[in-house]
Amino acid sequence: MHEHLDELEFLAQTAGAIALKRFTQNLPTRNPKFFVGPGKLDEVAKYVVEHEVDMVIFDDELTPAQIRNIENVLNCKILDRNNLILDIFATRAQTAQAKTQVELAQYEYMLPRLTKMWSHLSRQKGGIGMKGPGEREIETDRRIVRDKIRLLRDKLELIDKQNITRRKSRDEKVRVSLVGYTNAGKSTIMNSLSNATVLAENKLFATLDTTVRKVVIETTPFLLSDTVGFIRKLPHSLIESFKSTLDEVKESDILVHVVDISHPQYENQVQVVQKTLEELGASDKPTLMVYNKVDLYLIKGEENEMISDIKDKVKYLESSYLSKGEQAVFISAALNINMDKLRAKLFEMVNEAYKKIYPHKEAGIYR
Numbered sequence: 001m002h003e004h005l006d007e008l009e010f011l012a013q014t015a016g017a018i019a020l021k022r023f024t025q026n027l028p029t030r031n032p033k034f035f036v037g038p039g040k041l042d043e044v045a046k047y048v049v050e051h052e053v054d055m056v057i058f059d060d061e062l063t064p065a066q067i068r069n070i071e072n073v074l075n076c077k078i079l080d081r082n083n084l085i086l087d088i089f090a091t092r093a094q095t096a097q098a099k100t101q102v103e104l105a106q107y108e109y110m111l112p113r114l115t116k117m118w119s120h121l122s123r124q125k126g127g128i129g130m131k132g133p134g135e136r137e138i139e140t141d142r143r144i145v146r147d148k149i150r151l152l153r154d155k156l157e158l159i160d161k162q163n164i165t166r167r168k169s170r171d172e173k174v175r176v177s178l179v180g181y182t183n184a185g186k187s188t189i190m191n192s193l194s195n196a197t198v199l200a201e202n203k204l205f206a207t208l209d210t211t212v213r214k215v216v217i218e219t220t221p222f223l224l225s226d227t228v229g230f231i232r233k234l235p236h237s238l239i240e241s242f243k244s245t246l247d248e249v250k251e252s253d254i255l256v257h258v259v260d261i262s263h264p265q266y267e268n269q270v271q272v273v274q275k276t277l278e279e280l281g282a283s284d285k286p287t288l289m290v291y292n293k294v295d296l297y298l299i300k301g302e303e304n305e306m307i308s309d310i311k312d313k314v315k316y317l318e319s320s321y322l323s324k325g326e327q328a329v330f331i332s333a334a335l336n337i338n339m340d341k342l343r344a345k346l347f348e349m350v351n352e353a354y355k356k357i358y359p360h361k362e363a364g365i366y367r
Helices: 002-015 038-050 064-074 081-092 096-123 142-168 186-194 236-241 243-250 266-280 310-318 339-357
Strands: 055-058 077-080 175-180 211-217 220-226 254-260 287-292 328-330
Touching (some): 002 081, 038 064, 055 081, 064 096, 077 081, 081 236, 096 142, 096 236, 186 220, 186 287, 186 339, 211 339, 220 339, 287 339, 328 339
Parallel strands (some): 055 077, 175 254
Antiparallel strands (some): 211 220
């Protein structure tokens, strides 16, 4: 529970909000009217008034009726987890494709909430949860929104066809995709391996657009792509609208699953990524597990003392269950620790892929 709220707070910070207080409640089932119990909502309302809070965020998806009922009690802006993530995506989108994908997801999220949103948008001044098409089309009705959704889908279909043509031009080169939970360090690894300049910062969803670079290790070239990070409870509309971007993952020959091993819930994050890959139909690909941020990983030695030396941490992890029965590397991309072993593993896996996929040619002749 606390780890989930830690992530929600990180999402809020990424969007530019400051978290003041957390409220939790154990209920056998969600309250259909307020999501939480009336007594808990009164407790939240009291805090909102006393501290002049202008926004309350829920770590789950709320129904349109629940949002309306909660707003009537709290008299402030109400966001659910999906709306918060959509707002971050809207802020991060840079290319025409990413902007179109996010706009489509926003309209699909907005459609069932149209009546309530349209009734109060005129008195809101923007901010978190309001970036996007809602601000520009106050008078839009359901029919026009559906037309807009159809146009955006057509636009994405055209972009997808262009992407398919672009990917076909990369034939006879092994494709490797970096996948993982958001903020695991994929972009840092991408920059290190390819000398690219992909944005890498300590924020969620720093990268939305797929970046593809040619990488050569010794004499073996391959295409390396950095994709959007996954997250717990990723809105279904975003998964749907980003499918054309995630096709890069589906069509890859090798996956590099990057894990932030310093995160207290890294095993759960691994499961989230694996489940998302299953939904994309990409879970059966050869996968290299890369456990990143070993410098921040906390380990107790035999004398119950914390191990501080990074090389000792790597040795400890290499002998642990994490490296049993799977391809695994333990690194710190930010500090360039053990990156030579990552390159060696990739060299081995890429060459093996060339032999299976393109047996008529040797990998070394590609340029």
